[in-house]
Amino acid sequence: MRNERFKRHCHKIIIDLKHEGFIEHQALSDEKEELLPESPRYWIREVVMCADDKPGRP
Numbered sequence: 070m071r072n073e074r075f076k077r078h079c080h081k082i083i084i085d086l087k088h089e090g091f092i093e094h095q096a097l098s099d100e101k102e103e104l105l106p107e108s109p110r111y112w113i114r115e116v117v118m119c120a121d122d123k124p125g126r127p
Contacts, residue, residue, distance in 0.1 A: 079120035088115040 076082060091110045094102075105111060117124050 081121050083119040083122070085117045085119065086114070087117060088113070 090113065092113050093110050094108060097105070097111070
């Protein structure tokens with residue numbers, strides 16, 4: 070899990086929820102469409118993970 074890796078490298082972790090809800094199949098990019106099973110809609114959760122008050126990777 071990515072947040073476990075953050076915890077090993079940082080003192081403070083904040084997860085900022087940007088969006089959560091259903092999206093229609095047509096809204097997917099071709100790349101994501103290949104990775105997901107066929108469905109008319111999907112639940113999506115977009116977050117920004119901040120480590121020590123900075124977004125990005127440890």
